[in-house]
Amino acid sequence: MAMIGVAILTSGCAPKSPYLPKEYDPAVSARLRIYFGTQTTIILNRTCQDDMRSYSFEANDPLVRGFSNTVIGMPMPDIDEEYYSEYVVTAGIPIDIYSRGGGSTHPDAIGMSMYRRPFGEAISAVLEPGKDYETLYQHPHTVLRELVVVDGVVRTRPVPVKKAVKCDNVKVEPPKPLPMGGNS
Numbered sequence: 001m002a003m004i005g006v007a008i009l010t011s012g013c014a015p016k017s018p019y020l021p022k023e024y025d026p027a028v029s030a031r032l033r034i035y036f037g038t039q040t041t042i043i044l045n046r047t048c049q050d051d052m053r054s055y056s057f058e059a060n061d062p063l064v065r066g067f068s069n070t071v072i073g074m075p076m077p078d079i080d081e082e083y084y085s086e087y088v089v090t091a092g093i094p095i096d097i098y099s100r101g102g103g104s105t106h107p108d109a110i111g112m113s114m115y116r117r118p119f120g121e122a123i124s125a126v127l128e129p130g131k132d133y134e135t136l137y138q139h140p141h142t143v144l145r146e147l148v149v150v151d152g153v154v155r156t157r158p159v160p161v162k163k164a165v166k167c168d169n170v171k172v173e174p175p176k177p178l179p180m181g182g183n184s
Helices: 001-012
Strands: 029-035 041-045 057-058 084-090 094-107 113-119 123-126 132-138 141-150 153-158
Touching: 029 041, 029 141, 041 084, 094 132, 123 141
Parallel strands: 029 132
Antiparallel strands: 029 084, 041 057, 041 094, 094 113, 094 123, 132 141, 141 153
16 A cells, blocks of 8 residues: 555656657657666767756656656567656757666775765767667666567667767867757
8 A cells, every 4th residue: 555655656756857848749859768777867969978967867766667657659569678768859969878777885894884886888879750769778788779660560679879978078069959848
């Protein structure tokens, strides 16, 4: 009963960003599914990863996403993953996907706190309008795949990605402003 109450309370806590389009328009947007597992941050419209993360949002909060899926009607391949969130994103702009796992803080033998860094590297890609994508973390990499329906069967095709670059020692141009779309 308590789990049902928590699920109801957190159902309105789906990750939101004012820079995600309200509606799916295949001429200018793509759809992206992010599977539950590791913490995932999406950074929109940047050519490098900066600490400001102007257009970013946390796409996978394990405390919230484990309770219910956010579904917008994307085709589902036959895989074992059960929990996910689906988003409408602006196509044709850079998107960085940073999945990270691990990381822990615990006292050592003499009571000092030890920290193990999280693992995972950001990938960068440009999604094409009208296409469906999914991302998941397969140690040690974040994978981005396009979903393609062939004869009624949903198949996946790898998408070429680049390793996202940190903005350290890089001249950072301000990103082109994204239109305010609403909370997707």
